[in-house]
Amino acid sequence: MVDVELRHLATMAAIVEEGTFGRAGTRLGYTQSTISQQIAALEKSVGGALFERPGGPRPVRITPLGAVVLEQGRELLARAEALADAVERFKAGDGRIDIGTFQSVSSVILPSVVRRLRDEHPACEIRLSEVPADPPIGDLDLLFYDRRIDGDLEHVKLIDDPYLLVARPGDFPDGPVALKHLDDRPMVGCHPTCDQAWMDRALADAGARPRIVFRSPGNETILSMVRAGLGWAVLPRLALQGAEARSDDRLAIHELRPAPTRGIYLHWPAGSSQSPLAVRAIEIATEIAAEVSADLTSS
Incomplete structure (x- = not known):
């Protein structure tokens, strides 16, 4: 069973939406090195590269494995958000x-x-x-x-x-x-x-x-x-x-x-x-x- 963290999936989604590790870090409040560490940890969990990194300011490209992880990851993130919302609604009455x-x-x-x-x-x-x-x-x-x-x-x-x-x-x-x-x-x-x-x-x-x-x-x-x-x-x-x-x-x-x-x-x-x-x-x-x-x- 693949063991991934939701925060790593959120980081991956931000990179895809922003186009670069640096812009994703700015959006999430992380340094670029922290973003790289999180993606490295996610790639280790799934056993393969998630992005092709051309270097410099050019946008990164998602790999076929990355596309699979992103699709499923977004579903997990949506469910986690719904769970958090349900818990907050429960506590609020x-x-x-x-x-x-x-x-x-x-x-x-x-x-x-x-x-x-x-x-x-x-x-x-x-x-x-x-x-x-x-x-x-x-x-x-x-x-x-x-x-x-x-x-x-x-x-x-x-x-x-x-x-x-x-x-x-x-x-x-x-x-x-x-x-x-x-x-x-x-x-x-x-x-x-x-x-x-x-x-x-x-x-x-x-x-x-x-x-x-x-x-x-x-x-x-x-x-x-x-x-x-x-x-x-x-x-x-x-x-x-x-x-x-x-x-x-x-x-x-x-x-x-x-x-x-x-x-x-x-x-x-x-x-x-x-x-x-x-x-x-x-x-x-x-x-x-x-x-x-x-x-x-x-x-």
């Missing part, structure tokens, strides 16, 4: 971040997180993916989820998100509704892979067994079915905020007693070396969640 999310967070918390990250680091790349039920973190840098995930992960709890009853106006009396009063009434539910299995247990513990008349994994679809009169639904406060349901006069929102509540958590791999971008994303997500929680509590 730019680069790429992969985030797993789900629909409630995607519509309320995440847009503000992405906007602030982009404002602070315009060159960063933010890649989002919707996560399945019980998701592995895999290659993700950060993962939003509506409960703690077991495994070798660290986490921060962002917000407590109570479930609310959404129905048509007049379906229930004004004010909070007891869970037990939902027994044997038509319900628009989400798929079991969402929160439905967990919600079914909460209702059953309160003595309520509603009749599921329609299921959908999409919050907007569930709300559309409620508007159409198919039944009521139970959705997290964050989901209703994202859908702007409170401003919809076709819907009535009630607190539940007792109030089922989920926690929204942000996870990341334990013990990993996080990029400055990921660290900043955690800080921003925590700040945004606190603001959202204050707005929801006061509304």
Whole structure:
């Protein structure tokens, strides 16, 4: 394997571009003897002459072997420059971040997180993916989820998100509704892979067994079915905020007693070396969640 130094390849490229050893030395800040020593070391590494030296002020000419070395050397120099740039961007907080999310967070918390990250680091790349039920973190840098995930992960709890009853106006009396009063009434539910299995247990513990008349994994679809009169639904406060349901006069929102509540958590791999971008994303997500929680509590 040929053992060459990048600085020797950079010197060779400068000689070709400048035409003489002397002008290359002036450009690089080396003496002509230093330039000659570097080229001699490079020629020893590749086992042959790289330049034909006519002497005097006349330009040097590259040999066929030199042309091969120069072509490959320029690729190596470009890759080295890209590596140095990537390292500097990493240290500065730019680069790429992969985030797993789900629909409630995607519509309320995440847009503000992405906007602030982009404002602070315009060159960063933010890649989002919707996560399945019980998701592995895999290659993700950060993962939003509506409960703690077991495994070798660290986490921060962002917000407590109570479930609310959404129905048509007049379906229930004004004010909070007891869970037990939902027994044997038509319900628009989400798929079991969402929160439905967990919600079914909460209702059953309160003595309520509603009749599921329609299921959908999409919050907007569930709300559309409620508007159409198919039944009521139970959705997290964050989901209703994202859908702007409170401003919809076709819907009535009630607190539940007792109030089922989920926690929204942000996870990341334990013990990993996080990029400055990921660290900043955690800080921003925590700040945004606190603001959202204050707005929801006061509304």
